[in-house]
Structure formats: structure tokens, C-alpha cells
Amino acid sequence: xxxxxxxxxxxxxxxxxxxxxxxxxxxxxxxxxxxxxxxxxxxxxxxxxxxxxxxxxxxxxxxxxxxxxxxxxxxxxxxxxxxxxxxxxxxxxxxxxxxxxxxxxxxxxxxxxxxxxxxxxxxxxxxxxxxxxxxxxxxxxxxxxxxxxxxxxxxxxxxxxxxxxxxxxxxxxxxxxxxxxxxxxxxxxxxxxxxxxxxxxxxxxxxxxxxxxxxxxxxxxx
Amino acid sequence: xxxxxxxxxxxxxxxxxxxxxxxxxxxxxxxxxxxxxxxxxxxxxxxxxxxxxxxxxxxxxxxxxxxxxxxxxxxxxxxxxxxxxxxxxxxxxxxxxxxxxxxxxxxxxxxxxxxxxxxxxxxxxxxxxxxxxxxxxxxxxxxxxxxxxxxxxxxxxxxxxxxxxxxxxxxxxxxxxxxxxxxxxxxxxxxxxxxxxxxxxxxxxxxxxxxxxxxxxxxxxxxxxxxxxxxxxxxxxxxxxxxxxxxxxxxxxxxxxxxxxxxxxxxxxxxxxxxxxxxxxxxxxxxxxxxxxxxxxxxxxxxxxxxxxxxxxxxxxxxxxxxxxxxxxxxxxxxxxxxxxxxxxxxxxxxxxxxxxxxxxxxxxxxxxxxxxxxxxxxxxxxxxxxxxxxxxxxxxxxxxxxxxxxxxxxxxxxxxxxxxxxxxxxxxxxxxxxxxxxxxxxxxxxxxxxxxxxxxxxxxxxxxxxxxxxxxxxxxxxxxxxxxxxxxxxxxxxxxxxxxxxxxxxxxxxxxxxxxxxxxxxxxxxxxxxxxxxxxxxxxxxxxxxxxxxxxxxxxxxxxxxxxxxxxxxxxxxxxxxxxxxxxxxxxxxxxxxxxxxxxxxxxxxxxxxxxxxxxxxxxxxxxxxxxxxxxxxxxxxxxxxxxxxxxxxxxxxxxxxxxxxxxxxx
Numbered sequence: 068x069x070x071x072x073x074x075x076x077x078x079x080x081x082x083x084x085x086x087x088x089x090x091x092x093x094x095x096x097x098x099x100x101x102x103x104x105x106x107x108x109x110x111x112x113x114x115x116x117x118x119x120x121x122x123x124x125x126x127x128x129x130x131x132x133x134x135x136x137x138x139x140x141x142x143x144x145x146x147x148x149x150x151x152x153x154x155x156x157x158x159x160x161x162x163x164x165x166x167x168x169x170x171x172x173x174x175x176x177x178x179x180x181x182x183x184x185x186x187x188x189x190x191x192x193x194x195x196x197x198x199x200x201x202x203x204x205x206x207x208x209x210x211x212x213x214x215x216x217x218x219x220x221x222x223x224x225x226x227x228x229x230x231x232x233x234x235x236x237x238x239x240x241x242x243x244x245x246x247x248x249x250x251x252x253x254x255x256x257x258x259x260x261x262x263x264x265x266x267x268x269x270x271x272x273x274x275x276x277x278x279x280x281x282x283x284x285x286x287x288x289x
Numbered sequence: 290x291x292x293x294x295x296x297x298x299x300x301x302x303x304x305x306x307x308x309x310x311x312x313x314x315x316x317x318x319x320x321x322x323x324x325x326x327x328x329x330x331x332x333x334x335x336x337x338x339x340x341x342x343x344x345x346x347x348x349x350x351x352x353x354x355x356x357x358x359x360x361x362x363x364x365x366x367x368x369x370x371x372x373x374x375x376x377x378x379x380x381x382x383x384x385x386x387x388x389x390x391x392x393x394x395x396x397x398x399x400x401x402x403x404x405x406x407x408x409x410x411x412x413x414x415x416x417x418x419x420x421x422x423x424x425x426x427x428x429x430x431x432x433x434x435x436x437x438x439x440x441x442x443x444x445x446x447x448x449x450x451x452x453x454x455x456x457x458x459x460x461x462x463x464x465x466x467x468x469x470x471x472x473x474x475x476x477x478x479x480x481x482x483x484x485x486x487x488x489x490x491x492x493x494x495x496x497x498x499x500x501x502x503x504x505x506x507x508x509x510x511x512x513x514x515x516x517x518x519x520x521x522x523x524x525x526x527x528x529x530x531x532x533x534x535x536x537x538x539x540x541x542x543x544x545x546x547x548x549x550x551x552x553x554x555x556x557x558x559x560x561x562x563x564x565x566x567x568x569x570x571x572x573x574x575x576x577x578x579x580x581x582x583x584x585x586x587x588x589x590x591x592x593x594x595x596x597x598x599x600x601x602x603x604x605x606x607x608x609x610x611x612x613x614x615x616x617x618x619x620x621x622x623x624x625x626x627x628x629x630x631x632x633x634x635x636x637x638x639x640x641x642x643x644x645x646x647x648x649x650x651x652x653x654x655x656x657x658x659x660x661x662x663x664x665x666x667x668x669x670x671x672x673x674x675x676x677x678x679x680x681x682x683x684x685x686x687x688x689x690x691x692x693x694x695x696x697x698x699x700x701x702x703x704x705x706x707x708x709x710x711x712x713x714x715x716x717x718x719x720x721x722x723x724x725x726x727x728x729x730x731x732x733x734x735x736x737x738x739x740x741x742x743x744x745x746x747x748x749x750x751x752x753x754x755x756x757x758x759x760x761x762x763x764x765x766x767x768x769x770x771x772x773x774x775x776x777x778x779x780x781x782x783x784x785x786x787x788x789x790x791x792x793x794x795x796x797x798x799x800x801x802x803x804x805x806x807x808x809x810x811x812x813x814x815x816x817x818x819x820x821x822x823x824x825x826x827x828x829x830x831x832x833x834x835x836x837x838x839x840x841x842x843x844x845x846x847x848x849x850x851x852x853x854x855x856x857x858x859x860x861x862x863x864x865x866x867x868x869x870x871x872x873x874x875x876x877x878x879x880x881x882x883x884x885x886x887x888x889x890x891x892x893x894x895x896x897x898x899x900x901x902x903x904x905x906x907x908x909x910x911x912x913x914x915x916x917x918x919x920x921x922x923x924x925x926x927x928x929x930x931x932x933x934x935x936x937x938x939x940x941x942x943x944x945x946x947x948x949x950x951x952x953x954x955x956x957x
Contacts, residue, residue: 151468
């Protein structure tokens with residue numbers, strides 16, 4: 068996060084993105100987002116609009132999407148607010164990409180629970196494919212970022228790739244996911260542990276076992 | 290009116306006060322960085338922690354905590370002391386220890402408060418954070434590593450200046466204050482963030498490494514760059530004025546100052562007239578005072594003498610000129626150099642009657658022919674406050690970038706004759722309507738129509754006078770109070786064909802209208818007036834003489850002398866006094882005190898500081914307005930008078946900020 072920076076505004080960047088405008092589909096969503104707030108408070112929709120803009124940029128570039136300055140200016144104009152306020156929001160939240168990213172943005176969690184459960188191996192697997200933290204691979208497929216806790220500690224270690232989480236990873240399992248993505252398939256999101264559905268205890272419940280089939284009143288047993 | 294106990298002392302505080310304000314009322318000092326009286330509350334520096342009961346058993350930020358009935362506040366407990374020490378230690382973790390090379394040194398809040406509330410040593414031995422410098426324009430020098438993220442500058446530009454250009458990017462430890470894409474800050478009050486910055490992150494670029502605050506002599510002055518009469522403190526060392534800073538005066542400038550007033554002072558040491566010059570065979574040659582006076586005497590002016598006064602003059606100089614001309618038998622004095630004419634018989638009609646502090650309460654404002662941001666930047670701050678409180682603002686004149694919602698009604702003054710229903714509705718419903726007639730409209734005869742509108746909309750009522758004229762010359766109201774105006778303006782002077790024309794710091798006059806007159810320029814800068822002059826008598830600038838100034842609202846204020854004028858230059862009144870001797874007349878004063886006494890006898894309203902009673906009701910006015918305002922009188926905000934034009938800082942601001950030249954690289 069410390070190395071986040073804004074892509075420099077060059078003439079080429081302006082030329083590429085200066086004419087950015089929402090497509091009708093995103094425009095409809097943007098209008099719906101603005102309509103959620105009272106009149107005169109349209110600025111409140113800035114986070115949603117930045118997300119839409121990033122996704123549209125992603126569609127146009129076949130990547131996860133990012134926010135060039137001219138696009139932020141477009142959003143500011145759309146909401147009639149000063150550009151600097153939009154840039155403040157975009158730079159604050161790490162889910163807005165300030166520089167171009169690859170087709171898949173691999174965000175590896177390195178916080179303690181994931182680390183204890185083997186995030187080093189996960190990171191190593193990524194690096195073996197030529198990914199480098201904070202960089203996009205030359206084929207434009209992968210961007211690697213190390214992030215802090217994403218709240219999947221019960222199924223650690225995990226990575227987030229674009230909009231999906233992949234959990235209970237090992238090097239092999241991640242390899243399988245990345246291979247599938249590279250081939251254009253959609254691997255199953257969520258836990259990769261066979262037989263596990265979400266974050267239920269592996270091997271069946273060890274506590275509150277009476278509750279598995281029916282509601283059980285434990286109060287008398289305390 | 291809740292009653293609270295501060296350190297055992299019971300006091301009553303106004304409703305809505307914060308705990309911090311309650312502590313201040315009780316006479317307790319609360320250290321703070323982000324809190325500022327005139328800005329919104331941010332609560333992010335945590336320096337103002339106090340102990341409050343009832344409440345959670347931990348220190349609380351007093352700036353953002355409302356004072357409520359029965360609170361027990363402690364500012365002297367062990368918990369508070371420890372909390373302050375802790376906050377201070379955290380703030381200093383990433384703050385560089387470069388005080389010896391920091392321009393804020395000696396007037397730094399962080400320095401002072403770490404001495405008073407810090408624990409004396411750090412326990413932190415990791416690397417400090419470093420932040421790249423940001424470009425903020427020719428006036429603001431940045432050292433962003435020193436920034437403690439108080440966000441005062443962000444709040445100032447958003448709330449007071451109304452120009453959103455400074456922001457806090459990124460988050461946490463990586464937060465950085467910057468202007469949008471590092472463009473220069475482009476508004477007239479940008480340099481106020483330097484005063485607001487509690488550390489040395491934003492400092493004055495022209496003043497960089499010039500002096501330490503304790504070396505400076507501080508003199509209380511009045512600013513003359515516009516007609517607001519902003520209260521300033523003139524900081525000088527030896528014979529040089531190094532900087533001008535705002536003084537707090539809630540009635541006039543609050544605590545802000547326009548960039549021009551702040552930075553034009555470096556023009557005071559450049560292009561100065563420091564000796565007597567006489568034009569011989571078309572060329573100016575250095576001469577002595579005696580030669581100059583002899584030459585003026587040889588012109589035998591008699592009563593064919595006229596005077597025109599410049600924009601920056603004090604009342605004493607103008608009165609001395611009036612006395613001299615009076616002794617010669619002439620009354621031909623005028624100050625509206627560009628030839629503007631308007632009826633000055635009733636001063637109430639040419640005064641800013643609402644007053645600067647009251648205009649904030651207006652609920653409908655019609656501005657006729659004024660680019661307020663350039664003509665009176667500090668008034669624009671007040672109008673912005675009014676607009677934020679819901680005032681509707683309408684403007685007649687070419688469009689300019691307002692810092693508040695405003696409706697432009699077009700360039701043609703004739704629009705005043707048949708205003709649309711939006712405007713008339715707003716004004717007929719308004720409880721405190723205000724009309725502001727600016728220079729562009731005054732010069733085109735719109736005063737009568739404006740007065741008629743004032744009557745129609747009933748803008749003068751109990752406790753409210755909403756009729757205002759807006760001047761942009763510091764000398765204007767003083768000159769008008771002294772009665773120094775001709776019915777036909779400069780044309781009257783030209784028609785009288787004077788033998789001698791005294792130009793008192795007058796640089797905007799069309800001297801070609803006076804081909805036969807001996808033109809005597811008494812002023813401080815070699816500018817347009819001196820170029821046209823036959824004789825140049827070097828005089829003192831506003832920092833070099835004591836003087837009385839009257840601002841647009843008729844507020845009489847006095848300025849003190851900070852430094853001596855350079856070389857042979859003398860204070861203006863002494864030159865006029867000596868000229869009287871040379872011409873063989875008596876003006877009735879031999880000292881400055883006598884001059885002032887004579888001036889007070891002549892115009893008693895100048896005797897007392899504060900708002901002058903200009904008396905009289907508004908004249909009826911009438912007639913129709915006509916004429917198209919092509920452009921506002923202030924063509925270049927940074928170069929409006931001789932001092933600015935001599936100032937390299939103002940020249941650079943003009944080139945870079947107004948004309949878009951890219952000088953950023955050259956400065957690095």
C-alpha cells in the first residue's frame with residue numbers, strides 16, 4: 068500500500084482516456100446509485116461511480132480495471148464535485164487501482180492467520196509464475212499484490228482474484244485455480260478444500276453438535 | 290447556558306460551546322493543532338485531550354466534544370498530562386528534527402507545544418517517513434515531510450476560499466497533502482494556509498531563509514493594496530520590510546490577507562525613487578531639492594495649480610495637498626485617476642454601508658459591475674459566508690469564477706431597468722437585501738439607478754443598511770471624506786489647464802491631457818507617473834510613514850511607520866510643507882502632530898478611529914442605467930499598483946497564475 072501512486076498524467080493518457088464516458092449500461096447503474104441519495108447529495112455516490120468507472124475501464128482494456136485521472140475527472144464532473152475530492156476517495160481505498168493492472172489481480176493475504184496456514188507457499192506459487200509484488204506480468208495476465216486481512220481467516224490461506232475469493236489454498240490448489248483462469252475457465256470460487264462448502268468446521272462440528280439436526284436448548288446443561 | 294466545572298472552577302458557557310471553548314473561557318490553555326476557530330472541527334490531531342466526567346474513563350478530544358450541563362473537566366490531571374505526552378510523541382515520530390533549517394522555527398506550534406507538553410525525548414528509533422515535496426505555486430514553499438496531517442489547509446481552501454484544490458491523498462501514515470496534480474494554488478487568498486500551517490510544512494516561498502522571527506521589528510500597519518483596510522503587521526529588519534502578516538480584526542479582515550497584500554512588500558525595495566530628478570531636454574537628470582523647488586516656483590502657478598492623488602495615499606498626505614492648494618487658492622484635487630465620475634455629494638451613497646462583518650448576514654445580494662475576487666478578495670470571503678447561509682447572489686457584468694453559487698444577469702447595465710422576476714422576487718422577499726455597486730458600474734453612471742432600486746426594495750431599514758459602493762483604492766474613502774473630488778472628475782482638472790500639476794503617487798493618470806502643465810510627481814516608485822513627470826520628488830511608501838486610512842466601509846484606521854524611506858526620499862507631508870515654503874504660502878502646520886490636528890479640525894470624522902458617521906440618508910437616485918461593461922477595472926490582480934508592479938513575486942504570480950506561463954521548473 069505504501070507504494071501506491073497515481074499514474075502520471077501524460078498527453079497520451081489524456082488522449083486515451085480523455086473521452087471516457089459511461090456506456091449506457093453503466094450510466095443506468097450510475098443514475099440508480101445517485102438516486103439512492105437525497106437531492107443535492109449526489110456526491111455520496113462517488114464510491115459506487117468510481118467502482119463502475121473502474122469496471123468499465125476493465126471491460127475496455129480486458130483487465131480488472133483501473134482509474135486514470137481523466138476518468139476521475141469524468142466522475143467528478145458527473146457528480147458536480149471538485150476533482151481533488153474524488154482523487155482523495157480513490158487514493159484512500161485500496162480496491163481502486165490507481166495504475167493499470169493485469170487481466171487478473173491476484174491479491175494474496177499475508178496477515179497472521181493466513182501466514183500461519185501457509186501464505187508463504189501461496190506467495191511462492193505466484194512468484195514461480197513470474198509474478199512480482201506490485202507488478203503486472205509481461206503477458207498482461209497477472210498483477211500480484213500482497214494485502215492485509217480480507218476476513219477469511221477461518222479458511223486461510225486465501226487470495227482474492229478480481230471479484231472472487233479462493234480459500235483453503237495450497238500451492239497445488241492455487242496452481243489449479245490460476246491454470247483454469249489462464250485458460251479462460253471459471254474455477255469454483257470459495258474454499259478449495261474438497262467436501263467443504265463454506266467455512267464450516269472441517270470434519271464436522273466439534274461444538275454445538277446437538278444443534279446439527281434440530282434446535283437444541285443447551286440452557287439446562289450449563 | 291450549561292454550567293461546567295473546569296479544574297474545579299465553575300463557569301457558565303454559551304450553549305453550543307465545545308469543551309475546548311469552555312476550558313478557554315476558564316482561562317486554561319489547551320494545546321491544539323487541527324482545531325481552528327474559523328474552520329470546521331476535524332478532531333484528528335488529538336492534542337486537545339482532556340479528562341471529562343461523566344464519560345468514558347479515558348481522555349477525550351475537547352475540540353469536538355460539546356460542553357453539557359454538569360460536566361467536570363480536568364486539564365491538569367495526570368491522565369491529561371500523560372495523554373498529551375503520548376500524542377506529542379506520536380506526532381514527533383515522523384516529524385523531522387530539522388528545526389535549525391526550518392523557516393517556521395521560532396513561530397512553530399509544534400516546537401512550542403513540544404516544549405510545553407512533550408516528554409522531552411523520543412523512544413522511537415526506526416526510520417522516519419519521508420514525503421516528496423509538492424509544488425503549490427510561487428507563494429507557498431512545501432516541505433511535506435514536516436506535515437502532521439492537521440488538514441487545516443484543506444479545510445481553509447474548501448471552506449473559506451471556496452476553491453477546492455488542496456486535498457489529503459492516500460491514507461494512514463502515507464497520507465499526503467497536495468494540490469490537484471500539483472498545480473499551483475490559484476486563488477487570491479492562497480497564502481493564508483502558510484499562517485494556518487502549525488508546522489513548517491507550508492512556508493512562505495519569497496521569504497524563505499530571509500530571517501528569524503525574533504530578529505524582526507513588528508509594526509502595526511494598514512494594508513493599502515485594496516480598499517479593505519486589512520490590518521497587517523509589518524515585519525522589518527533594519528531598513529527593509531521583509532514580510533506583511535495579517536492581524537486579527539473581526540470587523541475587517543478576520544485573520545486573512547490577500548496574497549497581494551502579503552507579498553507585494555518585496556516591491557518596496559525595488560524601482561524606488563530615492564533622489565530628486567528633473568527633466569532636462571527630455572531626459573531625467575538627478576538634481577537637488579532646491580533646484581526642484583526653484584523650478585516649481587519659476588512656473589509661477591498662482592492659483593493655477595492642481596493635484597491628483599494616487600490609490601495608496603494616506604489621509605495626511607491628501608490633507609497636506611489640500612492645505613497647500615487651499616493656500617494657493619485652488620481646489621482642483623481629484624483622485625479618480627482614470628476619469629471616473631460619480632456624485633460624491635452624499636458620502637453615504639458611495640460608502641459600503643452594510644459593513645464588512647454585517648454583509649455576511651445578507652440574504653439577497655446584487656453585485657453591479659464588480660469582480661469581487663480581484664477588487665476585494667476579503668469581501669469575497671464574507672459574501673461566500675452569506676451565500677453558504679442561503680443568500681441569493683446576482684451579478685451584473687462579465688462572468689467571473691465565483692466561489693459560491695451566483696446568477697449572472699449579463700454585461701449590459703440596462704438589465705437593471707427591467708430585472709427578471711427571479712431577482713425582484715428574491716429582493717422583495719429578502720429581509721436583509723444588499724446591493725453592491727462596483728467600480729465598473731460607478732464609472733458608467735449606474736449609481737443613480739442602484740439608489741433607485743435600493744429605495745424600491747427598501748434595503749435600508751431598522752438596523753440594516755444594504756446599500757454599498759465598492760471602491761478598490763485605499764485612498765478613496767479618505768479622499769472623499771476630505772472632500773477631494775471634482776464634479777467632472779479628471780476632465781475638470783484638464784479643462785482648468787493648470788500650470789503645475791502635482792501627481793501624488795498617481796500612476797494611472799492620462800498625463801497627455803495636461804500638455805502644458807509642469808508635472809511634479811511626488812511618489813515612491815518609478816512607474817507610469819514618474820515616466821511622465823517633469824520633476825520627481827521622492828516620497829515614502831505606506832510602510833515608511835504613519836498615516837490614517839479609511840476603508841470602504843468608512844472605518845478610520847491608523848498605520849504606524851515601520852522603516853525609513855530610502856535615500857533622499859521624505860515623508861510626503863514634509864515635501865508638501867517644504868513646497869509651501871518654496872511657493873511662499875503658509876499651510877498652517879510645521880509638524881506631523883500639527884498636521885493631524887489641522888486635519889481633524891477640517892474633517893472631524895477622521896479624528897476617531899473606527900466607523901465614521903457619514904451621516905445623511907441615501908439620496909433618492911433615479912434615472913436609467915445604460916452601457917455595457919466590457920471588462921472590469923482590475924485587469925491584472927497581481928499588478929494593480931506601482932508597488933506590485935515593482936515586486937518580482939507579483940510579476941511571477943501574474944505570469945504564472947494569470948497568464949499560465951510555466952515557471953515551475955525555473956524555481957526548482
